[in-house]
Amino acid sequence: MVRAVDGVDLHIDRGETLGVVGESGCGKTVTARSVLKLIDMPPGRFEAGQILWQGRDLIPLSMDEMDKIRAKEIAIIFQEPMTSLNPVYTVGDQIAEVIALHQKLSRKQAIAGAAEMLRLVDIPNPQRRVHDYPHQFSGGMRQRVMIAMALSCQPKLLIADEPTTALDVTIQAQILELMQEMKERFGMAIMLITHAMGVVAETCQRVTVMYAGNVVEEASVEALFGDPRHPYTQGLIRSIPRVDRSAEKKQRLEAIAGTVPNLLDPPPGCRFAARCKFAMDICTQGLPPLKEVGPGHYVRCVL
Ligand code: SF4
DSSP states (O other), X not given: OOOSSOSOOOOOOTTOEEEEXXXXXXXXXXHHHHHTTOSOXXXXXXXXXXXXXXXXXXXXXXXXXXXXXXXXXXXXXXXOHHHHSOTTSOHHHHHHHHHHHHHOOOHHHHHHHHXXXXXXXXXXXXXXHTTSOGGGSXXXXXXXXXXXXXXXXXXXXXXXXXXXXXXXXXXXXXXXXXHHHHHHHHTOEEEEEESOHHHHHHHOSXXXXXETTEEEEEEXXXXXXXXXXXXXXXXXXXXXXXXXXXXXXOOOOOOOOSOOOOTTXXXXXXXXXXXXXXXXXXXXXXXXXXXXXXXXXXXXXXX
């Protein structure tokens, strides 16, 4: 059995952007999908714990009950919009379906609502483009369509799972800016799943760093970048290219040697121990607890 996510405890406040960072395989996506119970069950399952949405535990809810929460209260967008959009329906039909389901509108009203959402996400000629199919949009435009669909019911929380990874750098910046605009317009919170620390620094208020299915550090953006405590977080930050270094201080980017442990047989103590230059015997004797080291700053490390 693989415990893809183990002992993760995180919260998101109304209207804030929480970054969830870590390298591939650290459990970010499973965490994001678990919030909406979008993991394949079976074989996936929740062994224990709670997913509290405004005080209500979502774990015991049936799929019908979850459908009332998905899109309307919590929406999600994924990395590759082409796999999330249905190629045989127009984008208008797909957005209208979500609107009609949750707002009990006629098809004509829902299509008008879909065009309005396309206008909000800056798609030119929305009245015409609402009748186009996904393949008629570029990658960046498809991600705008996904954002329009996700926001069509004005959710209180948007989960964005690596929303810009598949896009060109210039388009990435536009999509992040659009998400920020939409966040302010709708007053929603965003859980931004990413492996890009630069994106976190620019867009988030708080950050949770995950490693091998565990949360290893959680802090405000200022505290995390100004005073990173966990060796893994320090490594992530040292791997960010900097343009503000003078020529004399120029230095090579550092990589974190090694790979994430196999979660089929995770190490008994700190899961980062095999890659940590500070590792000691005590690190392998049990999973270190998450300890508060400053106001709202938590670290899972014996140091
Ligand atoms: Fe490194 Fe030990 Fe801290 Fe783990 S607990 S990060 S091995 S010092």
